[in-house]
Amino acid sequence: MAADGAPLLELEGISKRFGPVQALDRVDFAVSAGEVVGLVGDNGAGKSTLVKAIAGINPPDAGTIRFEGREVRIGRPQDATELGIATVYQDLALCDNLDVVSNLFLGREEVAVGPGQVSRQLDEVRMEHETADLLSNLAVTIPSLRSEVGTLSGGQRQQVAVARSLLGEPKVVMLDEPTAALGVPQTKQVLELIRRLRERKLGVVVISHNLADVFAIADRVFVLRLGKAAGEFQANEATEEHVVAAITGVGNNREQDEQSGEGERA
Amino acid sequence: MSATEAATGGEAAERPTAAQTLRRVVQGDLSSVRVVLGLVVIAVIFQVQEDRFLSAQNLTNLMLQITTIGLISVGIVYVLLLGEIDLSVGAVSGLSAAVMAVLSVNHGWNAYLAIAAAVAVGAAIGFLQGSLFSRFVVPSFVVTLAGLLAWEGALLQVLGKTGSLNINDPKITGLANTFYSDTVGWIFAALIIAAYGAVVATGYRKRLSAGLADRGAAQLIVRFVFFAAIVIAAVAILNSDRGVPLAVMILLGFVVGMEYVAKRTTFGRHVFAVGGNAEAARRAGIRVNAVRVAVFTIAGTMAAIGGVMAASRLFAVNQNSGGNELLLLAIAGPVIAGTSLFGGRGSVWTALLGALVIGSISNGMDLLSLSSAVKLMVTGGVLLLAVLVDAVARQQRSASGRV
Numbered sequence: 130m131a132a133d134g135a136p137l138l139e140l141e142g143i144s145k146r147f148g149p150v151q152a153l154d155r156v157d158f159a160v161s162a163g164e165v166v167g168l169v170g171d172n173g174a175g176k177s178t179l180v181k182a183i184a185g186i187n188p189p190d191a192g193t194i195r196f197e198g199r200e201v202r203i204g205r206p207q208d209a210t211e212l213g214i215a216t217v218y219q220d221l222a223l224c225d226n227l228d229v230v231s232n233l234f235l236g237r238e239e240v241a242v243g244p245g246q247v248s249r250q251l252d253e254v255r256m257e258h259e260t261a262d263l264l265s266n267l268a269v270t271i272p273s274l275r276s277e278v279g280t281l282s283g284g285q286r287q288q289v290a291v292a293r294s295l296l297g298e299p300k301v302v303m304l305d306e307p308t309a310a311l312g313v314p315q316t317k318q319v320l321e322l323i324r325r326l327r328e329r330k331l332g333v334v335v336i337s338h339n340l341a342d343v344f345a346i347a348d349r350v351f352v353l354r355l356g357k358a359a360g361e362f363q364a365n366e367a368t369e370e371h372v373v374a375a376i377t378g379v380g381n382n383r384e385q386d387e388q389s390g391e392g393e394r395a
Numbered sequence: 396m397s398a399t400e401a402a403t404g405g406e407a408a409e410r411p412t413a414a415q416t417l418r419r420v421v422q423g424d425l426s427s428v429r430v431v432l433g434l435v436v437i438a439v440i441f442q443v444q445e446d447r448f449l450s451a452q453n454l455t456n457l458m459l460q461i462t463t464i465g466l467i468s469v470g471i472v473y474v475l476l477l478g479e480i481d482l483s484v485g486a487v488s489g490l491s492a493a494v495m496a497v498l499s500v501n502h503g504w505n506a507y508l509a510i511a512a513a514v515a516v517g518a519a520i521g522f523l524q525g526s527l528f529s530r531f532v533v534p535s536f537v538v539t540l541a542g543l544l545a546w547e548g549a550l551l552q553v554l555g556k557t558g559s560l561n562i563n564d565p566k567i568t569g570l571a572n573t574f575y576s577d578t579v580g581w582i583f584a585a586l587i588i589a590a591y592g593a594v595v596a597t598g599y600r601k602r603l604s605a606g607l608a609d610r611g612a613a614q615l616i617v618r619f620v621f622f623a624a625i626v627i628a629a630v631a632i633l634n635s636d637r638g639v640p641l642a643v644m645i646l647l648g649f650v651v652g653m654e655y656v657a658k659r660t661t662f663g664r665h666v667f668a669v670g671g672n673a674e675a676a677r678r679a680g681i682r683v684n685a686v687r688v689a690v691f692t693i694a695g696t697m698a699a700i701g702g703v704m705a706a707s708r709l710f711a712v713n714q715n716s717g718g719n720e721l722l723l724l725a726i727a728g729p730v731i732a733g734t735s736l737f738g739g740r741g742s743v744w745t746a747l748l749g750a751l752v753i754g755s756i757s758n759g760m761d762l763l764s765l766s767s768a769v770k771l772m773v774t775g776g777v778l779l780l781a782v783l784v785d786a787v788a789r790q791q792r793s794a795s796g797r798v
Binding site for chain 2: 216248250279
């Protein structure tokens with residue numbers, strides 16, 4: 130499941146400053162098609178800032194972004210969407226007062242053909258149909274597509290959010306803490322869903338605090354520390370201890386850190 | 396296909412029992428049912444006290460009395476759906492009507508041009524307030540409170556020294572004082588029922604052919620019969636007095652049209668999304684500020700239309716136009732009828748239902764010749780009750796995991 134060919138998304142020398150805080154400092158990052166990259170780091174390490182930079186929420190101050198080998202500028206969320214970069218945020222960004230179908234198609238509603246087009250009338254039937262198809266393809270089960278998202282469980286909401294990110298047929302999907310606050314069976318469902326994204330040859334970036342989850346799904350683990358790249362590991366070659374050492378920055382030699390006791394933080 | 400099956404299967408399993416339905420009525424999920432029950436109670440109370448209340452003449456008067464509030468409330472519903480408030484609509488309705496009166500009476504403008512100018516003034520004010528609110532992120536109640544004062548001042552300015560203008564152009568006064576003949580009334584009824592039937596039938600056929608039929612045909616037929624009965628009864632009552640008023644048709648037209656926009660169009664969906672979770676809407680690529688400006692423009696426009704209707708009924712515009720409790724009643728109506736003050740929940744129908752509730756109470760108390768002291772206190776009590784019900788419904792939603 131390793132990356133094939135050139136990276137799909139490639140970042141070089143990305144910096145971002147919030148007032149006195151250097152949130153990102155010349156970070157290089159890449160993800161290829163069919164690859165799951167785990168993005169890890171302590172609180173404030175810059176993981177979310179990096180994702181927001183790629184997603185166009187907080188454009189970087191410096192650095193270049195290349196998508197499919199072409200240099201691009203991502204100044205607004207729409208720019209990222211148009212390129213084919215979808216983001217699922219930790220707070221899911223769902224409208225609890227709307228149903229599953231409405232949330233899935235939010236911001237890209239299907240418009241009816243015929244006279245209703247003038248008023249940009251919604252094609253509810255088509256949207257519901259496509260929702261059902263997409264969810265069954267992903268093996269996601271939701272009791273009713275017309276139930277308000279606010280009534281669903283955390284795992285179902287996460288799956289709706291991930292499914293929504295796929296509607297625009299993106300090439301890269303970024304997931305911010307997809308398993309935080311989920312129970313064991315729900316976490317399993319979400320990890321399964323991420324594997325299916327990889328099978329679809331998407332580039333997947335997963336931010337997580339949970340190293341067990343990261344190792345369960347990631348091909349590669351990228352560590353940020355205090356806004357700087359602090360290490361990169363092939364998931365099948367590295368151990369959690371190596372990654373924890375890079376996260377905490379204890380010692381310069383990874384081998385020594387195994388005895389430092391910091392490994393228990395995982 | 397498993398999701399489709401799960402979806403339809405789940406819905407069949409979720410068909411509510413009678414007890415669940417009752418609980419939903421009480422808790423406010425089915426708030427329109429609650430409001431209709433409330434209307435029945437109000438009608439019974441006043442009818443017992445004063446048997447003119449349910450007479451055809453009084454019911455026709457009631458319908459005419461609620462047109463202004465109803466029209467303004469249509470715009471307020473949109474503002475409430477955003478979770479915002481517009482305190483300027485009363486003043487805007489007065490100012491717009493004054494602009495129309497001055498242009499028509501003092502400058503001899505064509506009636507339709509004068510009305511168009513009034514509506515344009517309302518729209519421009521709404522656009523301005525919406526832009527200020529969204530551009531500078533000032534709370535909407537502050538922006539529109541400033542508007543309330545400023546536009547009331549502008550009303551006095553426009554009316555000049557006399558402070559009052561009588562409108563005599565029959566095209567303007569005809570808006571609120573035209574009644575259709577019995578035949579035309581029945582034609583309206585037939586058209587409305589046929590249109591409703593066509594919408595329901597095509598919608599059902601479309602869902603059926605897509606394999607998404609979730610409501611039984613029997614349920615739809617019951618609804619259709621119920622709807623037809625209400626329309627026929629309403630036209631029969633109105634015909635036995637002066638006939639179907641043009642003003643009522645205008646109000647219904649706006650309610651139906653704006654309900655369509657709210658529930659069936661992309662724009663309406665975006666209004667609900669911004670009201671439910673503005674940040675989520677922004678990230679979904681919805682131009683949140685554009686939606687906000689549009690909604691306040693709608694509110695200003697509907698306020699102007701309501702103001703024109705009020706002037707038409709009164710045959711005049713004066714310094715009190717759009718003043719008194721008009722603003723608060725226009726906001727109270729939709730809230731009483733179930734549109735949430737917290738945004739993201741409601742429908743344009745609540746503008747009509749709420750105006751009916753408030754109008755009935757006010758009309759009934761007038762028939763009983765109660766003092767305005769009592770009237771104000773009763774209306775205040777009803778509003779408080781409605782807001783409490785809204786808040787309790789919201790708490791229960793969040794208690795059951797729904798925000």
